Amino acid sequence: MQSIINRQVFLILTALLKLGTSQSVSCTLRPAYPAPVLSNGWSGQLIYDDLDGPRGIVFDTSGNLLVVEQGEGIVHISLNDGGTTCLNVANKRDVIDNDSLNHGIALSVDGRTLYASSSDAVYSWAYDPATGTVSGANQTLVTGMQNGGHTTRTLMMSQKYPGMLVVSRGSDGNIDIAATTLEYGHSQIRAFNVSNLTSTSPPYDFTTQGRRLGWGLRNSVGIAEEPTSGGIYSVENSADNMRRNGVEIRENNPGEELNFHGSLNETAEGDNYGYPNCFALWNPEIPDVGTLTVGSQFALEQNSTVNDAFCNEERVAPRLTFQAHTAPLDIVFQPNGSEAYVSFHGSWNRDDPSGYTISSIPFSKGSPTAPANSSNSSRVIMANPENSRCPNACFRPVGLALDGAGRIFFTSDSTGELWVMAKTSGDTPTPSTTTSGTASPSATRENKGVRAVSIGLWMYGLIMVGLALVL
Numbered sequence: 024m025q026s027i028i029n030r031q032v033f034l035i036l037t038a039l040l041k042l043g044t045s046q047s048v049s050c051t052l053r054p055a056y057p058a059p060v061l062s063n064g065w066s067g068q069l070i071y072d073d074l075d076g077p078r079g080i081v082f083d084t085s086g087n088l089l090v091v092e093q094g095e096g097i098v099h100i101s102l103n104d105g106g107t108t109c110l111n112v113a114n115k116r117d118v119i120d121n122d123s124l125n126h127g128i129a130l131s132v133d134g135r136t137l138y139a140s141s142s143d144a145v146y147s148w149a150y151d152p153a154t155g156t157v158s159g160a161n162q163t164l165v166t167g168m169q170n171g172g173h174t175t176r177t178l179m180m181s182q183k184y185p186g187m188l189v190v191s192r193g194s195d196g197n198i199d200i201a202a203t204t205l206e207y208g209h210s211q212i213r214a215f216n217v218s219n220l221t222s223t224s225p226p227y228d229f230t231t232q233g234r235r236l237g238w239g240l241r242n243s244v245g246i247a248e249e250p251t252s253g254g255i256y257s258v259e260n261s262a263d264n265m266r267r268n269g270v271e272i273r274e275n276n277p278g279e280e281l282n283f284h285g286s287l288n289e290t291a292e293g294d295n296y297g298y299p300n301c302f303a304l305w306n307p308e309i310p311d312v313g314t315l316t317v318g319s320q321f322a323l324e325q326n327s328t329v330n331d332a333f334c335n336e337e338r339v340a341p342r343l344t345f346q347a348h349t350a351p352l353d354i355v356f357q358p359n360g361s362e363a364y365v366s367f368h369g370s371w372n373r374d375d376p377s378g379y380t381i382s383s384i385p386f387s388k389g390s391p392t393a394p395a396n397s398s399n400s401s402r403v404i405m406a407n408p409e410n411s412r413c414p415n416a417c418f419r420p421v422g423l424a425l426d427g428a429g430r431i432f433f434t435s436d437s438t439g440e441l442w443v444m445a446k447t448s449g450d451t452p453t454p455s456t457t458t459s460g461t462a463s464p465s466a467t468r469e470n471k472g473v474r475a476v477s478i479g480l481w482m483y484g485l486i487m488v489g490l491a492l493v494l
């Protein structure tokens with residue numbers, strides 16, 4: 024009898040220990056605004072809400088997160104992981120304290136070099152994923168990017184061609200005439216081979232060195248490498264307050280863009296994608312629309328040199344076009360290339376707020392499955408219940424990171440949040456963003472289940488320990 028009970032006690036204590044270290048993670052944080060709605064079988068959970076303007080986010084090779092707090096620096100976040108969407112923050116601490124860092128972050132393929140950007144430069148540090156710390160002096164790898172207006176400099180490190188660092192520089196303001204002069208380097212995406220830099224190499228000059236992947240790109244904040252083909256895609260934030268032939272077209276035009284830039288094994292310099300003379304049509308409500316469809320390029324005030332024909336023949340059209348002002352800020356791919364996820368930060372320049380979602384775009388064989396003229400190429404998977412409450416009572420997604428389990432982690436800068444999303448069932452209908460709903464019913468159920476099992480086992484354990492002592 025004694026030995027049976029001892030064995031029971033041992034088994035239960037072992038089970039409790041396991042629960043204590045993994046599953047019995049508390050994950051009950053709720054947003055201070057109406058709970059987001061999820062669809063297509065996804066569940067979501069707020070993990071943390073005490074970040075300061077969180078922007079870019081990456082996983083290090085130890086499974087911890089590195090997050091840029093805009094105007095603060097980089098923090099290291101380790102997580103308690105109870106599975107699916109049940110996580111909380113075990114520890115958060117500063118890695119780099121520098122107020123010029125404002126968005127861009129990347130890690131080398133081996134995980135041992137950290138890159139981050141200010142409005143002017145890209146810096147690197149030796150990084151130890153075991154300790155989550157940087158060591159030694161920082162090195163400046165790229166400079167000469169300072170301009171007003173759009174000041175984030177998104178970084179993307181190629182997985183296919185290690186050492187190829189892609190850097191995106193936006194425009195100085197809404198309509199930046201300087202972007203029409205190649206030598207000014209505004210509104211360009213360029214790739215730099217940093218594998219052969221030594222600690223004494225001078226930095227690359229953004230405008231005159233590296234390889235141009237495209238110009239005439241107003242503010243392409245999200246960049247990703249499609250994992251099966253190596254194709255580089257970017258998402259572009261297009262212009263505000265536009266008029267065509269004197270008529271205001273602001274509400275639904277121009278569209279936001281998904282652009283394609285070829286692969287990093289190529290050598291040709293990238294072409295012009297239109298800005299600030301040519302824009303993508305979203306809603307064909309503009310004057311003199313003619314035969315233009317969704318995704319066609321159009322000019323604002325046509326003349327003999329800059330007109331719709333010029334825009335469509337001489338400028339690179341987007342691969343996909345999205346609702347105007349939705350503000351796509353990041354894009355990441357499923358490792359098998361079946362889907363891209365995009366964070367739409369949301370509008371400020373639209374009467375009826377748009378965006379404020381995490382959406383998915385189906386891909387196949389390296390390309391989006393939807394044609395370029397599609398008006399429904401993206402599917403909303405997480406949204407705010409009522410966009411009319413945005414931007415004040417809404418999440419505003421920025422940086423995206425996938426973990427090894429296919430979960431999506433993202434930051435929301437306006438709310439200082441870190442969220443997780445996991446696919447927990449088959450497809451369900453896309454949520455309507457005008458009716459109210461509740462967050463992640465399946466995640467809530469599951470987390471309650473874990474807690475119930477945990478409490479039950481604790482009570483059973485206490486009884487058995489009591490019995491063992493008595494006997």
Ligand SMILES: *[C@@H]1O[C@H](CO)[C@@H](O)[C@H](O)[C@H]1NC(C)=O
Nearest residue numbers: 120121122123124141146161
């Ligand atoms: C941040 O880094 C930049 C570039 O190295 C440097 O010039 C600046 O002094 C740093 N700021 C602070 C507050 O340390």
Ligand SMILES: *[C@@H]1O[C@H](CO)[C@@H](O)[C@H](O)[C@H]1NC(C)=O
Nearest residue numbers: 119120121123146160161162
């Ligand atoms: C880089 O190192 C220099 C010298 O230690 C320091 O002054 C500067 O703030 C660092 N820059 C960043 C971005 O951390």
Ligand SMILES: *[C@@H]1O[C@H](CO)[C@@H](O)[C@H](O)[C@H]1NC(C)=O
Nearest residue numbers: 184186187216218219287288
């Ligand atoms: C980057 O530079 C290294 C050293 O010169 C070279 O071996 C490598 O092929 C380059 N990578 C690309 C993608 O061009």
Ligand SMILES: *[C@@H]1O[C@H](CO)[C@@H](O)[C@H](O)[C@H]1NC(C)=O
Nearest residue numbers: 216217218219220221224225
């Ligand atoms: C590194 O290699 C690339 C191509 O291989 C070359 O264009 C670049 O100038 C090299 N950079 C340095 C600092 O040697």
Ligand SMILES: *[C@@H]1O[C@H](CO)[C@@H](O)[C@H](O)[C@H]1NC(C)=O
Nearest residue numbers: 252253254286287288289290
């Ligand atoms: C670059 O890689 C792609 C995909 O593997 C391939 O189709 C293409 O031919 C390559 N281009 C060059 C110039 O090697």
Ligand SMILES: *[C@@H]1O[C@H](CO)[C@@H](O)[C@H](O)[C@H]1NC(C)=O
Nearest residue numbers: 300324325326327328329330
């Ligand atoms: C046509 O419009 C473009 C863009 O506004 C302008 O830069 C250009 O000078 C104009 N050309 C003529 C011939 O009016």
Ligand SMILES: *[C@@H]1O[C@H](CO)[C@@H](O)[C@H](O)[C@H]1NC(C)=O
Nearest residue numbers: 357358359360361362428429
């Ligand atoms: C790609 O991976 C996702 C996530 O694991 C999976 O749901 C999907 O079925 C896969 N698609 C293909 C075509 O293999």
Ligand SMILES: *[C@@H]1O[C@H](CO)[C@@H](O)[C@H](O)[C@H]1NC(C)=O
Nearest residue numbers: 315316317393394395396397
């Ligand atoms: C959209 O593009 C597809 C494929 O290129 C084409 O078959 C279709 O006719 C186009 N639809 C419209 C309305 O232009």
Ligand SMILES: *[C@@H]1O[C@H](CO)[C@@H](O)[C@H](O)[C@H]1NC(C)=O
Nearest residue numbers: 385393397398399400401402
């Ligand atoms: C877009 O609409 C077409 C036609 O209604 C539909 O077949 C397609 O699945 C939709 N695409 C997405 C990504 O929802």
